[in-house]
Amino acid sequence: MKRINLITVIIFAVILLLPLITFNFKPNQISTIDNRKLTEFPVFNSNSSITEFVKDLDSYFNDRLGFRTSFITSSVLIQDKLFGVLVHPLYTNGEEGYVFLNLRPQLTDFDYVNEFVDFVAKLQTYCQEREANFLFSLEPAKQTVYEQYLPKGVNYKNDRVKLMLRGLAEKNVNHVYTAPALIEASKQTQVYNIKYDAGHWNDHGAFVGISLMLEALQKDYPSLNLPKKDDYDIFYELRTSLPVSYYPINEKVPVYTLKNPQAVRVDVYKDEIKTNETGWYYSHYKNPHKPSAPKILVFMGSYFLDKEKFIADSFSETIFVHSYKNIQDLDYYFNIFQPDIVLFQTADYATKNTYYPLDLIQNVYYNPAYSTKQNLPTADFIGIAATAGQEWKKAALNSDKQLIDFTLPLSGGRISYAYARIDGKFYDFRVLSENSRQIISIVLDKDIILSARNIQVILISADETQQQVISLKQLF
Amino acid sequence: MSFSTAGFIFAFLPAVLIVYSITPGRMKNFILLIFSLVFYATFIVYGGTRSIAVLGFSIVFNFLLGLWLDANKSQLWRKTILVLGLGGNLLPLAYYKYFNFVAANINYYLNLNVSIRNLLLPLGISFFTFKALSYLIDIYREKVKAERNIIDFALYLSIFTQIISGPIMPYSEMRDELKHRVPSLDSFTYGIRRFCYGLAKKVLIADVLGQTVDMIFAAASSQQIDMPTAWLGMICYTLQIYFDFSGYTDMAIGLGKMLGLSTMENFNYPYISRSVTEFWRRWHISLSSWFRNYLYIPMGGNRYGNVYLHLFVVFLVTGIWHGANWTFIVWGLWHGFFVITERMISHRSWYKQIPAIVKTTVTLLAVALGWVLFRATSLTDAITYFQLLFGLAGDPLPEFTISYYLNPQIIFTLLIACFLSVPLIPKLTALWPKEFYLKISRTVLMSILLFVSLMFVMASTYNPFIYFQF
Incomplete structure (x- = not known):
């Protein structure tokens, strides 16, 4: 009887310890069965949340146990062979072999x-x-x-x-x-x-x-x-x-x-x-x-x-x-x-x-097309930096990137929409708020800026009753 | 990190067993306490860091109060200390578990505006609080002496095998083994087997049925199931909850045995009960014993006062103990109704003549219907589910019908679960000719169950990046 008890203990120990002995400690491991990178060992520092740390530790351990992939695959296959059910986080069996x-x-x-x-x-x-x-x-x-x-x-x-x-x-x-x-x-x-x-x-x-x-x-x-x-x-x-x-x-x-x-x-x-x-x-x-x-x-x-x-x-x-x-x-x-x-x-x-x-x-919020605002009377109701044009050009010239993110702070009033007219073509600025003042922002290909003959910024007043047209090309 | 997770099985358990076995005898409780606190700390994902503070408070508070109570001979002082102890234990429980429930109901029914707090329920608070209460009451009753070693006391309250889901063992039943344990290979292998059986019950039965239960109850809340599916959902949940909880208890008992500690049995084939009263002698035995010893009998039990009122109170509190939701309260009262009714009619001759099979069937039906209340997330959902069960609601052509849910795996699992819910295995093993072969076959069965269960445990860690095409 003692021998059977010992065998029981050995079986238990082997089954529990084998996945530990073969634990995957290597960093940067990709799991094909999971289609993702395996969780890395979490680092706990003063900025970490202990709850997140415990969660990450759990994921790290679960991801890296030895024989994990074999166990998962076996589990899916056994259930499929025995019961004809596809137990998988993504798939289910249909009739006549369909998945x-x-x-x-x-x-x-x-x-x-x-x-x-x-x-x-x-x-x-x-x-x-x-x-x-x-x-x-x-x-x-x-x-x-x-x-x-x-x-x-x-x-x-x-x-x-x-x-x-x-x-x-x-x-x-x-x-x-x-x-x-x-x-x-x-x-x-x-x-x-x-x-x-x-x-x-x-x-x-x-x-x-x-x-x-x-x-x-x-x-x-x-x-x-x-x-x-x-x-x-x-x-x-x-x-x-x-x-x-x-x-x-x-x-x-x-x-x-x-x-x-x-x-x-x-x-x-x-x-x-x-x-x-x-x-x-x-x-x-x-x-x-x-x-x-x-x-x-x-x-x-x-x-x-x-x-x-x-x-x-x-x-x-x-x-x-x-x-x-x-x-x-x-x-x-x-x-x-x-x-x-x-x-x-x-x-x-x-x-x-x-x-x-x-x-x-x-x-979601988009500018209405400028054609709906083009007949508004023009007025000067907002101020922009006198160097805005040069800054835009400088940004385009100096950037090693093809796309230029151009941001322009406004002062003296508020607007509802803003547009850029570049050689007759219209582009939409986004109107954003930053520290209680408005800024307008646009991302464009720098070649458009550098080759432009005429660049205008068109601002529509907050009450949408006026527009202000500022020519930037002259400021270049 | 519950017992059926990879982290527990492959990291915590080997670590605790190895370290515990090489630790000298007088240090074993200290080591177990450290592991228990680490185990509890892994649950901060659910209960937050405050849960550790609540447990710490409970340990220190009850340890000191126990000493004070024990040292005092004045009846008035003892009563005062006991009341202080009851308050000190019940207040955190009430606050963390019920504050938001009470506040929400006050706001709803009295149209007030009590602010709802961001409270995370410390895991296991109901269990360790009830253990602490039984400890103080037993000292007050002079049934036990106060524990003088804070390590031993802390271990009693927080031992990892019991802290999350019980059993709620009285101190008197643990005291001797906390002081002195005799390890044996027999006991250790029994513990392994019991742990493996429990793991298999949890992973291969409860969790498999649980997936179907989750789908059916989710669809039921929008009435997207038909009547047969509603019955299937209820039957699956009836078996799921039994195999989940009794599986957990088996694992707790097994783990205890591996460490040389005895843990009380918590289940005794509850679904063969012939009455709801008997059901409560077989289901969550440690809780029903607790309520009997520390609530029902002190109220007067069946000796003096109104026994029906006492039973009503016990089952009301049982419902409340299970959770801060009207569903649990109504569930408790539902059981209370049957227990009180049985008390009224059990001595009648016509009742005694009812065949056992009828009584068992009615009991099982009452319990299963009760589980609908227990599982539903709100009373509205529970009522909807009852309507579905009796064909009073539901889509006549729901998207998924019973033949979708009742796949061969569920049929097989239900059959196994039904077989294991009745005491056939003990009877069959008693017929086994030679103990040697019985032990061999047990070891083989245990190995297979452990291996297959671990496959399922690992599969539960399978978390593929679903949006796989990008």
Whole structure:
């Protein structure tokens, strides 16, 4: 009996101590299964919160235990083999081998949906007032297209999307909803993979969806090229595990490659363009073969990742910026890129507070176009530094960056809006408050400043009854 | 850092066992106290740093008061000291646990504007406060002598095996082992096995059912479930709470045994009870014993005064003790109603003739319905859930129906949970022909359960960066 007791103790000790002995102490470790860097050992100092320190210590320990990845993978596989359930923070099994993102009861935040629609309408107004086209594209979740493969017991409802589409129509927002086209296409081909990447369309789906967006833009730009299947080599790549998981699969997924790509990635403002840390993606393509084609600014969600090949060749320039928490800065990007078209693309399941925070979309604030204020009488009601022009020029000359953030303090009164007119083109200043005084701020390409023949700052009084025009070029 | 977390299992537990085993006998309590305080300190994420101060105050206050009470022979003084002790213990509990609840209700019902405070509830305050109260009352009753070693006393109040979720052991039951423990390999291996069984109950049963419970109760609050799903949610929660709490107690008992300390049993197959009264003799035994010894009997029990009133008060307080929410109060009264009713009818011949299976079924139903109150976040949610249970509300075609929730894993887990909720294993093991084979099979079972449980524990640390495409 004593021997059995000893064996029990040994087994217990070995199982507990092995993950400790093989603990990963190395700094800067990336975990592929987690798709993130493992937590580093927290440093406690006088500025640290002890609560945060304890939390970080816990994360550090959890992340770095030996055999962690094997344990996690085994746990997922055992439950899958025994019960046919995919227990994973991201995925769930559907019928006939389909994998979906974890299913959650649909949100009933219909007030949010209405706010979101208002927000999109505001974006459209901003663009239209500046003579740019606007298109909003809403992409369906996989379950909308492959509803028949959802797990047993799910009655898929899409009330939220229906409400959103109704709202967009009522507010005359130019939009496309790609679900019907994808459902139709799914009868012929697999537009979302059965297993791999449960959250996004595959290249077949992207081809269908993006073609639909371009068709919608063709109304105003009839010469716009639509992608054709013949333009691409289509082959299939084998995927052996789900993304962010070691869950084994064996699925060939379609990959489209342009036979003769025209657009070239330039990323002019790489490392300079401002993006939110939760949505940092930016890419910029120029197409030397179509200089007279329109320029498009795409606020994209993850559906567009690696899908530039379906769109960039149709335009003279294509700028992709991740939409979450960046789209609110539309005026910033518009100033810099001066697009002919703004495309705002998002998945229906991303239209929620997590990605487009309610307070941001509610309180987003843009200048009305100057054309709505141009008839106001002129007056001198505000003062700016006499050296403002020289400072702007000096900043442009001395900076090794391409984008110049120019800020101008105001004195003597208050204003509501401010604009820059540079060689006849209008740009929007943002009006900010700093220590109870107002400042105006704008980010522009320095070449615009340095090559400008005429620069004016136009200020609209707080009560919007007067305007003041200050010529800066004379001050250079 | 609860017992079923990677931090506890792979760091704290090995550290405490290794250090404790190499520490000389007279220092063992000191070492255990240090580890217990460290363990408690890891919960500051929930209770804030103030929780450590509250625990420290409780230790010093009750230690000194115990000595004072013990030293005083004057009945008047003893009573005064006891009242001081009751106040000193109950005031922090009342303040941290109930202040905001009372203030919110005063504001709501009396239309006043009492400010709500940013109070973090020190974890385990209800448990260590009740331990401290029993200690002082037992000294007052001259049932025990006051502890003269503050290390031993601090360990009694704060020992990590009991501080978060009990059991609420009276000092008299711990005193001897606090002073003198005889370690043995038998006891240590029993502790390991018990810890592993508890871990498996918590991780493989309670937590698995808990995921389904969370989904169903969340959907229920917006009436997005149908009647069968509501019943499934209630059944799953009935089993979840039992396996969660009894699993935790098993781990506490196991850990105690590894350290040479006995911990009282807290559960005895409560779901086979034939009455709610019996249920409370089998469920959270340490709490019901506490209320019996320190509230029910001092009020007069069934010997003098109005027994129904005494029972009413006990169950009202039981509800309040469980949490500052009307749901807990109504839950306590719900149980009180059954206990009082049973008291009224238990001697009737017609009641005695009711078959046991009927009594057990009715009891189980009453308890399960009570758990809906316990689980709901508000009385409104509880009422909605009851409506769903009886087909009085709900979407006729909800987004998720019972066949979504009732997947093969849940069916399997429910069957295992039901099997383990009745005392079949002790009966089956009693039939085992040879103890040697029984021990071997226990060790094998324990190893498998530990391994699989740890897989689940590790999987719970799986926190992938969900927005994986960027």
